[in-house]
Amino acid sequence: MKIFYDVDTQNDFMNRDGKLYVPDAEIIKPNLAKLTGCAIGIRVPIVGSVDRHFGTEEYKERELELQRWSGPFPDHCMGGKYGQSKIRETNLTESRKFIPHRLDNKVPYEELEKAIEKLEITALFFEKQSYDVFTNPSFEVFLRLAKIDEAVVYGVATDYCVKAAVLGMQKHGIKCYVVEDAIKGVSSETTGSALEEMLEKGAKFVKAEEILAGREKESLTDKRTRLEKELEKVDREIRDYEL
C-alpha cells in the first residue's frame, strides 16, 4: 500500500513564533496544503508522526532531548498546547487518529487493525517523544500490518525527524519519495548530509509539482475507465435494440 507520510507539521516547528521553529518552514506551507489535498483527492492514506512531550518525571528517560533534562532543546510540542497541534495546511482530513507511545511500550494491535481499515478517511499519526518515529513500537507494526511499500514523504525537520523516518522506512524495504520542496532543515550543513544519506539508502527526491502532476494523470485514467464503461453500455444497448 502506498501512503503520504507527513512528518511533524506542527505549530511549534512550522511557525515563526513556535517554540522550536525550523528556519523558513512557513515557506513550504502552500506545498504541504497541496500535497494534503492531493492525497485526499486520489484517496491515498495520510500517515505521519507528531512530537508530543510531557515534561514529567515519568517521561524523563524518553525526553532527554529537553533542556529541563539537560538536553539541547527547549520545551516544545507539549501535549495539549497549541504548539503541539498540527498546522491548518495539513489538518484538512475528515478525521485523524493519534497512536500514543505508551509508557509500558505495549502495541495496541486491535486499535491498529481498526485504524488500517479506516485509513482512507482517517489520517493516522504516531506520537513520539524523540526525533525518531521508530521509537514508537506501534509504527513498525503498522508498516507491516498495512503492507506499506511506498511513501511520499514531506515535513520537518529534514536533518532530524524526516531523515530518521526515511532511513527507517528504506531499511524496512519501503520506497521513499522525498518531496524536496516540502521539507525544511534546521541547519544547511546537517541538512546537506541528511539528503546525501537518504539518497545513498535508496530514497528518491521529487518536486511537489511532479506528485501533483501524477494526480492529474491518475484522475484522467479514472475518467478514461469511466468513459470506456459508459461506451460498453451504449454498445450493449445498441445491440439489444438491433436484436
Ligand SMILES: [Zn+2]
Ligand atoms: Zn521533540
